[in-house]
Amino acid sequence: MNLRIAAVLLLVVLPAMLWAGDTSRLRPPKGATVAVIAFEDLQCPDCADAEALLLEASAKYGVPLVRMDFPLPVHNWSFEAHVMARYFDTLADGKSVARSDGKGLALGEQFRRWVFANQASINKDNLRGMAERFADQHNVVLPANYDPKDVLKKKVLAEYALGQQVGVIHTPTVYVVSVGQRSAPLVETVEREKLFALIEQLQAAEKK
Numbered sequence: 001m002n003l004r005i006a007a008v009l010l011l012v013v014l015p016a017m018l019w020a021g022d023t024s025r026l027r028p029p030k031g032a033t034v035a036v037i038a039f040e041d042l043q044c045p046d047c048a049d050a051e052a053l054l055l056e057a058s059a060k061y062g063v064p065l066v067r068m069d070f071p072l073p074v075h076n077w078s079f080e081a082h083v084m085a086r087y088f089d090t091l092a093d094g095k096s097v098a099r100s101d102g103k104g105l106a107l108g109e110q111f112r113r114w115v116f117a118n119q120a121s122i123n124k125d126n127l128r129g130m131a132e133r134f135a136d137q138h139n140v141v142l143p144a145n146y147d148p149k150d151v152l153k154k155k156v157l158a159e160y161a162l163g164q165q166v167g168v169i170h171t172p173t174v175y176v177v178s179v180g181q182r183s184a185p186l187v188e189t190v191e192r193e194k195l196f197a198l199i200e201q202l203q204a205a206e207k208k
Contacts, residue, residue: 021167
């Protein structure tokens with residue numbers, strides 16, 4: 001057996017108990033057989049560093065990138081940014097899908113990418129102003145209170161709780177998942193070769 005494949009198999013089939021969490025709820029979204037699931041913190045430099053690779057993997061292999069909110073308590077503006085991203089997710093044009101930037105990219109996803117790209121320029125004091133600038137550029141409004149009933153806050157907290165159940169401690173924590181299998185996590189440092197090998201392995205397994 002190819003040593004690379006053997007190594008990947010070990011990552012895929014080792015019992016979940018070896019990485020301390022219950023990953024049974026991590027599954028591809030409807031219509032997909034394999035997905036990359038990333039527990040992220042919008043203020044995390046390692047998450048910003050991993051962004052380009054995750055997008056590359058998603059495009060290269062045609063698998064969805066599922067972002068999960070995991071704002072670390074140590075970061076002072078991340079939680080609010082995640083709630084803002086959830087607000088931009090809600091902006092709709094009368095249809096059941098989130099409003100896009102005209103190129104098919106939903107505004108919530110656009111905002112997350114924008115935050116990672118501008119992370120070094122954002123701080124607790126200017127986050128609101130930076131987000132308003134983003135909203136202006138996309139012809140939408142960021143209300144003074146964009147989550148009056150804490151609905152979006154609860155969604156962020158729910159995904160954070162799921163991350164804790166899975167065993168997430170650091171960000172990014174990245175899993176490659178299929179309907180029946182979940183890889184061991186790639187934590188903090190996401191290596192191209194490991195990520196691509198895991199995707200290839202799970203895609204091959206789904207074709208059998």
